[in-house]
Amino acid sequence: MFFTYLRRELRRRRKAALVVASGLALGIALVIVVNSVSSGMNRAQDKVLESLYGLGTDMTVTKAAAPPGEGETTRRPRFEFDAQDNDDTAEQARDLVMVQGFETLASSTVAQVGKQDGVGDAVGGLSVRVMKVNGQFRRGEAAPAQPRQGGPGGGTGGGAGEVQGGGAAFDVDSYTAYGTDVTQQDLGPLTSSKITSGRTFKATETNAKVVVLDSAYAKEKSLGVGKTLTISKTPYQVIGIATADSGDAAANVYLPLTQAQSLAGAKDKVTTVYVQAKDSQQIDAVKQTIQKNISGTTVTTSADLADTVSGSLSTASDLASGVGKWLSILVLVAAFLVAGLLTSSAVSRRVRDFGTLKALGWKSGRVTRQVAGEALANGLFGGALGIALGLAGAWLITTFSPTLTAQLGGGGGGAGGGGRMFGAAQAGQGGPGATSRALDIALTAPVSLTTIGLAVALAVAGGLVAGGFGGWRASRLRPADALRRVE
Incomplete structure (x- = not known):
């Protein structure tokens, strides 16, 4: 009897049921996408930290x-070359x-x-x-001496030529x-x-x-x-x-x-x-x-090093963990409230039905369970729809893989290539050639079983919240209310 009545009522009020389920689905899908993107951000940051630290490294110890x-005088590169007086081409x-x-x-x-x-x-x-x-050094050569006019005695003499050419x-x-x-x-x-x-x-x-x-x-x-x-x-x-x-x-x-x-x-x-x-x-x-x-040592953990990562990766991570999560929570709360209010409103429009059922012998608890069952069914349908939408959104993000840039403040580059300054740069110390570097990381949105489980729990919770609103309203109805509605 319970399932028969449930099926009939959901079919008869399918538009209202679809509205409730869609609201829950939107909130659940947003939670899945935000959680999967946040996981993708964490993976991207792990890749950046692995490229700096090395796999399996939790922290580094360097000199303070x-x-x-x-000690500035000891930090200057100094090159010394042997004299090559007899061979200019050496x-x-x-x-x-x-x-x-x-x-x-x-x-x-x-x-x-x-x-x-x-x-x-x-x-x-x-x-x-x-x-x-x-x-190599190149020795300069003296230019030929230029003749010059003599003094009052009329004599002439050769002037010393200038050194030309040479260098290094x-x-x-x-x-x-x-x-x-x-x-x-x-x-x-x-x-x-x-x-x-x-x-x-x-x-x-x-x-x-x-x-x-x-x-x-x-x-x-x-x-x-x-x-x-x-x-x-x-x-x-x-x-x-x-x-x-x-x-x-x-x-x-x-x-x-x-x-x-x-x-x-x-x-x-x-x-x-x-x-x-x-x-x-x-x-x-x-x-x-x-x-x-x-x-006399400085210890740098991966969390400390993550603070030096800036750029679009850091910005997107902050948005996903901050604004995104709060937005998903607000949308989810709003979806729960809307589902509850719509279910309660539907109960108010079914006063004659529930009053008649009570007149036929239904107890208040049975009426409450019937309303809660309908709301739970709507929640599960909304959860399934939300999971499908969330998985589709995560799949699209992974497929298109937007590229994020991680700006590393502790990198060291040189003329020879993309070298990295270990320890000193990570601990905030400078060095020759110290400079920031940028890494491009492709964003993915992996969906874990935990996220799916969370979505199912939210779907059940949404149904229970809506059922709680409607069931409480239905339990307060009296058979006399139905008689007043009979035309």
């Missing part, structure tokens, strides 16, 4: 920035290998960090910049290199790239003269697996080519940590300690522990 003006070439940011930590800091409570793993790395200068012509090439601990390659920037040719480092190559090149840099310099890259007069064999998963690569050149320390004159030094927490929910607590127990 020195006070302004302190080419001068020098490689200057500098630690990025000019700030380092003792290698023992890695072990200290690894012993702190909550730290799952820690690995050190050294980021350096290589500046290569080559060219030098090319400057700059690129970034990263010294990685080849015995622990699960953390650090190299993990954000994939080996597309050759191989990665072996655990035994702690001091081997081998390098892995970023694919863009290798293409620019026409280098491949098996070729040789010379750094500061030391030949290194290219064993692999790595391609960044997203955005620019972490460095142009990757080499064993010991070799990077030797080239930069930074024995037993690292610029950054990459840390993985045992529990991702305790990152802030681990950060405080490290800062408390290891003085």
Whole structure:
């Protein structure tokens, strides 16, 4: 009897039912789209942070920035060339290998960090910049002496000629290199790239003269697996080519940590300690522990680094998490209220029906359940329609994939390509060539099962809210009210 009456009433009042269901569907669809876009924003930001940090990295530890003006004289690149008096055509070439940011930590800091409570793993790395200068000096030549008139005695003499020509012509090439601990390659920037040719480092190559090149840099310099890259007069064999998963690569050149320390004159030094927490929910607590127990360091988490990401990605993320969510909540609340009011209004137009049913013996509870059942059916239909609309909206966003730009305030670029300043730049320190970079990220709108479950819950809740309004109104009707409506 319940379902028979329910089916008949929904069919007889299908226009009103469609209006109620459409209102709920609009609110539910908006919630799905906003949640899926917000998830897409989080994925996009994760890609940006992975390109800066490396997969699996929760935080980095760097040396605290020195006070302004302190140690400035040691931060100036200095090139020295040998005199070549006997050969004007001799080419001068020098490689200057500098630690990025000019700030380092003792290698023992890695072990200290690894012993702190909550730290799952820690690995050190050294980021350096290589500046290569080559060219030659050209000796000037004295111009022929010009005759000049003598004095009162009528004599003549030759004047000294001016030096003409000469000078210097030098090319400057700059690129970034990263010294990685080849015995622990699960953390650090190299993990954000994939080996597309050759191989990665072996655990035994702690001091081997081998390098892995970023694919863009290798293409620019026409280098491949098996070729040789010379750094500061030391030949290194290219064993692999790595391609960044997203955005620019972490460095142009990757080499064993010991070799990077030797080239930069930074024995037993690292610029950054990459840390993985045992529990991702305790990152802030681990950060405080490290800062408390290891003085002179700056700890930067992925949340801190996310604050440096600006551009359209940041703006869209703020809109999705702020304005979008509040808008979806307001629309949903409005949809619930409208559904409740429409159901209550429908009950008022059915006074004769419900009064007659009560006169025939229906209890108030049975009438209430009947109205609530109709409202719940409308809510479920609206939920199904809203899920369909929400999935369609998320599919359209993913299909067209609008491009968002992430402006990275901590990037470092050089003439050699899209290098990145680790540690120092992330901690807010500057360095040679420090500059902001932009990454283009394609937006997606993934819909999770949790979002679908939320939509179903909202549909049921909307039906219950509407049923509550209507059922309360129906329960107050009396059979006498129906008699007054009989014509």
